[in-house]
Amino acid sequence: MTPASPDCTVVTLVEIQGGPAKWERVEQHFREVGWPFRTPSPKERRTARRAFDSDPANSRFLWVDVPVTGSPWRANREASWSVAAVRRETQVVVYDRVLRREESDRTLQPEWQVHATRAQAWATAPPHAPRWSKPLWWLRKVLYDSAVRTGLFDVGVRVHGGRPTVLDLVHDLVRGTTTRDDLALRPLDGRGRPGVVQHGEDALNRALVFIVGPLIVMVFFLVLARHAAPVGVAICWALALLSLGVAGWTALTLPLARTRPRSASAVLAMTLAFLPFAVGIPGGTSGMTTGQAVATVGVAYYAVGLVLLVRRWKWQVLIAGVVPLIATLAVAALPLTSRFLHDLYADDLSLTPAETSVSSIWRLGAAMKLLWPSFGAVLFLAAGWGITRYFHFIRPRSVTAGAMATLGVVVVLVMTASAALHSPTAAADKLRQAAVRGTQPPPYFGISPEWTCVTPTVPRGELTEKGGTLKAGKPYISFGVADGQVVLWNPATAKPLRVPADQVRLTPRSHTAHTCP
Secondary structure (H helix, E strand, C coil), X not given: CCECCCCEEXXXXXXXXXXXXXXXXXXXXXXXXXXXXXXXXXHHHHXXXXXXXXXXXXXXXXXXEEEECCCCCXXXXXXXXXXXXXXXXXXXXXXXXXXXEECCCCECCCEEEEEECCCHHHHCCCCCCCHHHHHHHHHHHHHHHHHHHCCCCEEEEEEECCHHHHHHHHHHHXXXXXXXXXXXXXXXXXXXXXXXXXXXXXXXXXXXXXXHHHHXXXXXXXXXXXXXXXXXXXXXXXXXXXXXXXXXXXXXXXXXXXXXXXXXXXXXXXXXXXXXHHHCCXXXXXXXXXXXXXXXXXXXXXXXXXXXXXXXXXXXXXXHHHHHHHHHHHHHXXXXXXXXXXXXXXXXXXXXXXXXXXXXXXXXXXXXXXXXXXXXXXXXXXXXXXXXXXXXXXXXXXXXXXXXXXXXXXXXXXXXXXXXXXXXXXXXXXXHHHHHHCCCCCCECCECCEEEEEEECCCHHHCCCECCCCCCCCCEXXXXXXXXXXXXXXXXXXXXXXXXXXXXXXXXXXXXXXCCC
């Protein structure tokens, strides 16, 4: 699968040992994988050889730009693993001596829109305007300012930069490309105001993640604290306060406003906006339930983990290669599992496949119950792999991590398969209990047993019964008619009771009655 474009670059001083032939082999490998490299200056080479006690005839130093996909945090570790992979692929001793992450973040510049000012005179009051006309001129100025803000006078040119630089740029360049001289600027964001902190693009995005993310985690722990034991309440509140501290510290480290107090006020306002989801509003909402909080965190975990996993490769290759494979496996597995749970249910109750026949949609639902826990477990581990790889906690092609992931997949698959395979037995046991207690029997993926009153329409001696004796006036749980026979459940024998459909009349039992008329 083709790797995606790197997120950052680590400039690495690499030492290659083994002589000129091996030097050339490693350099050729760098060219093949697209890693730019250059020779250090004479002073840098002398310094490196003294520091690492290297033999000039055996060792060579290169500055190599190692691309890293993933978080810039701990990117040096990922670059070191990449250099170690070069040693394995070229069979040459290669050391990563110095690793320095190259900053490629850009500062977000104010954005300005160039617009014409030819209508400004229409909204400008003359110096000796009568006093009574001032409200009219004020209204004309408001209309003109509104027209400027809505872009009615824009000339289709946008400029990025500080206000003095942009003004010079408009005077020297933009005016030369237009026939008008009446040009001015209007700001498109708030970065051009005096005193505004100029943020780096990537740094600002990371800061927003580390502000909003901990606030969501804070809500999760506050919801858990509402229904936890005293010790659990203390732990949840401590973790919620820790999450709030991370969000506040991030805002103060990278101010979102012009001053740190304003940044703290912004985080406080965001916290107050999140709190209704955790504790509710008195007299209004009660906040999120524990199930809703767990579901929200689960969806976020799956979404973040899978996005971080697939962003390591190109989407086109992923869609062309992985999605068809998953779809093929799913389509191939459905026929094998469509009747699996129904057959287990029928075997447990000594029924035949014809007596438990259901529509295709119900067979699909049973198959999904059997398969989706396994798919969910695999996706859970895949999302965890994506998160840990993005933050460089596990090295690529790690045998230990792969073995642990495989073991986790096997354990989870066994547990989920056991739970799914237990569902037919559990449903059959509930049906037996309902037959004894007279309660409503549970359905099972389209199989809907119901209490029924059975009245013979032939003399008692001509009634053909299989699996027991039909008792008059007693309701039975019926599975319907199959192969010309009414299939009933006989609690006395814990077996099915079959009676020809043309020898009995079936009437539904009243929900309030426990006997038949």
